[in-house]
Amino acid sequence: MAGLRRRRRRERTVGGVLLGFSIVSILTTLGIVGVLLFDSASFFSEVSPVEFLTGTTWTPLFRPPHFGVLPLLTGSLLIAAGAALVALPLGLAAAIFLSEYAHPRVRNLVKPVLEILAGVPTVVYGYFALTFVTPILRAIWPATDVFNAASASIVMGIMIIPMVSSLSEDAMSAVPRSLRQAAYSLGATKVEVATRTVVPAALSGIVASFILAISRAIGETMIVTIAAGAQPALTLNPFHSVQTMTAYIAQTAQGEAPHGSVEYRTIFAVGLTLFAITLLMNILSGFAMRRFREEYE
Amino acid sequence: MTGPDAAGIEQTGPSNPPRAGATESGPTDRDTSEPRSSAGAQAPMPVAPAPAGVARGGAGGRVERGRAPVRRDPTRFDPRIGRRATFGTIFAIVCFLATMVGILVLATLLIDIFRDGWSRLTFEFLNRFPSRFPARAGVKPALAGSIWVLGLTALISFPLGVGTAIWLEEYAPDNRFTRIVETNIANLAGVPSIVYGILGLALFVRAFAIGRSVLAAALTLALLILPVIIIASQEAIKAVPNSIRLGAYALGATRWEAIRHQVLPLAMPGIMTGTILALSRAIGEAAPVIMVGALGFLAFVPSSPLDNFTVIPFQIYNWVSRPQLEFHELAAAASIVLLALLLTMNGAAIWLRNRYNRKL
Numbered sequence: 127m128a129g130l131r132r133r134r135r136r137e138r139t140v141g142g143v144l145l146g147f148s149i150v151s152i153l154t155t156l157g158i159v160g161v162l163l164f165d166s167a168s169f170f171s172e173v174s175p176v177e178f179l180t181g182t183t184w185t186p187l188f189r190p191p192h193f194g195v196l197p198l199l200t201g202s203l204l205i206a207a208g209a210a211l212v213a214l215p216l217g218l219a220a221a222i223f224l225s226e227y228a229h230p231r232v233r234n235l236v237k238p239v240l241e242i243l244a245g246v247p248t249v250v251y252g253y254f255a256l257t258f259v260t261p262i263l264r265a266i267w268p269a270t271d272v273f274n275a276a277s278a279s280i281v282m283g284i285m286i287i288p289m290v291s292s293l294s295e296d297a298m299s300a301v302p303r304s305l306r307q308a309a310y311s312l313g314a315t316k317v318e319v320a321t322r323t324v325v326p327a328a329l330s331g332i333v334a335s336f337i338l339a340i341s342r343a344i345g346e347t348m349i350v351t352i353a354a355g356a357q358p359a360l361t362l363n364p365f366h367s368v369q370t371m372t373a374y375i376a377q378t379a380q381g382e383a384p385h386g387s388v389e390y391r392t393i394f395a396v397g398l399t400l401f402a403i404t405l406l407m408n409i410l411s412g413f414a415m416r417r418f419r420e421e422y423e
Numbered sequence: 424m425t426g427p428d429a430a431g432i433e434q435t436g437p438s439n440p441p442r443a444g445a446t447e448s449g450p451t452d453r454d455t456s457e458p459r460s461s462a463g464a465q466a467p468m469p470v471a472p473a474p475a476g477v478a479r480g481g482a483g484g485r486v487e488r489g490r491a492p493v494r495r496d497p498t499r500f501d502p503r504i505g506r507r508a509t510f511g512t513i514f515a516i517v518c519f520l521a522t523m524v525g526i527l528v529l530a531t532l533l534i535d536i537f538r539d540g541w542s543r544l545t546f547e548f549l550n551r552f553p554s555r556f557p558a559r560a561g562v563k564p565a566l567a568g569s570i571w572v573l574g575l576t577a578l579i580s581f582p583l584g585v586g587t588a589i590w591l592e593e594y595a596p597d598n599r600f601t602r603i604v605e606t607n608i609a610n611l612a613g614v615p616s617i618v619y620g621i622l623g624l625a626l627f628v629r630a631f632a633i634g635r636s637v638l639a640a641a642l643t644l645a646l647l648i649l650p651v652i653i654i655a656s657q658e659a660i661k662a663v664p665n666s667i668r669l670g671a672y673a674l675g676a677t678r679w680e681a682i683r684h685q686v687l688p689l690a691m692p693g694i695m696t697g698t699i700l701a702l703s704r705a706i707g708e709a710a711p712v713i714m715v716g717a718l719g720f721l722a723f724v725p726s727s728p729l730d731n732f733t734v735i736p737f738q739i740y741n742w743v744s745r746p747q748l749e750f751h752e753l754a755a756a757a758s759i760v761l762l763a764l765l766l767t768m769n770g771a772a773i774w775l776r777n778r779y780n781r782k783l
Contacts, residue, residue, distance in 0.1 A: 147586030219521030247707030345615025347710035408613035
């Protein structure tokens with residue numbers, strides 16, 4: 127065993143090093159915000175923020191170029207809305223089943239299997255959307271584009287089911303047993319206890335899971351890059367090809383946009399928009415989750 | 424049974440305007456405050472004529488509004504228990520089917536991938552370079568690149584993540600800075616992976632001039648999974664009973680000695696499980712790797728951290744983006760390789776967790 131003084135010195139060194147490690151995460155955030163703001167600033171010195179936020183055409187390569195982010199934004203929102211349409215009802219129903227109906231043994235089996243859905247790499251989902259779901263859609267509705275929002279939405283919805291089901295199930299399991307017993311003693315049936323007592327009681331936790339899942343859908347890149355196409359279009363038709371913010375960033379980065387060009391800087395302006403939206407949603411979700419914890423934990 | 428409750432129950436039937444009109448007590452009691460209450464005065468009698476109620480409802484809009492809460496009974500109580508039980512069964516079945524949808528799609532996905540890619544999956548496929556000719560293409564550089572990136576990412580993120588977790592759990596004072604660090608980590612966990620890719624492109628590839636290399640990808644992915652490792656490690660360290668620390672202190676150990684020799688060994692299985700799961704996320708990511716500049720055609724296996732590179736997810740993306748069916752089959756075959764890699768890693772994580780659980 128080393129001398130006391132040396133041990134004390136080592137103690138201080140270790141504390142300092144660990145503090146330094148912790149600062150890396152702060153630096154990461156500063157780096158993200160700094161990088162996005164720095165290059166966006168030079169982008170906005172050439173393109174007015176008003177044109178960027180209100181313009182309805184996104185054609186950075188045309189002469190003259192148009193830099194209206196709305197088509198990319200509606201593309202992202204259209205696909206996220208479609209994914210939510212799939213994932214929120216399915217996820218919530220699955221959460222109710224797991225929390226209120228399933229035998230513990232069934233739950234311990236089903237929950238991890240459902241969570242595998244969130245672990246499948248997104249390129250693999252992209253492949254599945256393009257080569258399996260799209261042909262089915264085209265068979266049902268022949269006017270569907272090869273690259274379309276619907277197939278990306280459906281597959282992304284499946285991908286985010288476990289986010290909704292796991293977090294909602296956790297929230298519902300945390301609802302005190304006494305609330306359920308009170309409802310039963312008033313003569314409620316099982317379904318009434320589930321839908322009128324447990325779900326309202328766990329509502330803020332459920333809402334938190336919804337927001338988080340939608341935020342995840344907006345930030346997802348590979349499914350939309352592979353299956354939704356590369357055509358910025360201001361449309362709400364899910365059978366059309368659309369381009370999302372994430373897909374634009376990925377496709378532009380691959381196109382070897384010359385460093386320092388306006389096109390290169392669009393990556394950062396669109397990235398900043400994406401970052402702001404997802405950050406806002408994550409904060410909202412955290413807020414809802416904290417409210418839920420205050421109530422029951 | 425003439426109270427408002429009875430009226431409420433009566434009215435929850437499918438929908439029957441005559442009955443609603445016949446309601447005597449509920450609304451009419453309130454009507455007594457109305458100026459023209461001469462007719463209303465008769466109302467409390469059990470046999471108020473139904474037409475009168477309807478007529479009054481029709482004449483004064485205010486009365487109609489006053490009645491609304493009674494008609495829309497907030498409890499929506501239905502006394503027909505058989506019906507409610509049937510609805511309960513239907514609801515349970517719907518919830519069960521909804522749960523099965525996810526599992527069925529997962530099964531369909533796996534079957535689809537295996538059906539498409541199985542015939543392409545040979546030993547040569549693992550040992551060949553990408554090619555313009557599908558029959559000659561392989562995933563060797565992508566597989567090697569993924570393993571390179573996996574190793575480097577682990578080397579960078581493991582000490583950083585575990586160190587941060589130790590600091591937060593064992594050293595951090597309860598002050599504003601600590602809270603900022605914790606909130607910041609929670610927020611970082613929700614940042615889309617493509618945004619990390621932008622950071623990697625601007626910071627590592629350009630500003631630090633590391634170039635489109637294995638190292639740039641590993642640094643980017645390390646930052647991406649850092650919050651996951653920190654949070655998992657924090658949980659593992661929290662689970663170590665405080666009596667262990669106190670015992671070490673009582674024997675004269677310093678704080679670091681207690682952590683190094685007592686807390687960490689006990690928390691390590693949990694930390695390892697979390698780290699492996701985080702790494703398996705890193706290995707499946709394609710978006711940040713696209714940003715950092717993976718290459719679609721790589722005719723060599725990277726031999727240093729500064730070499731150009733590609734990884735399996737990027738190779739899959741590259742192949743699936745081609746219109747030819749043969750390349751789609753290659754993408755499916757590469758997906759099987761990737762899934763096998765992930766399955767191995769997850770298996771290791773589960774094995775560690777089970778071993779750990781048995782010990783406690």
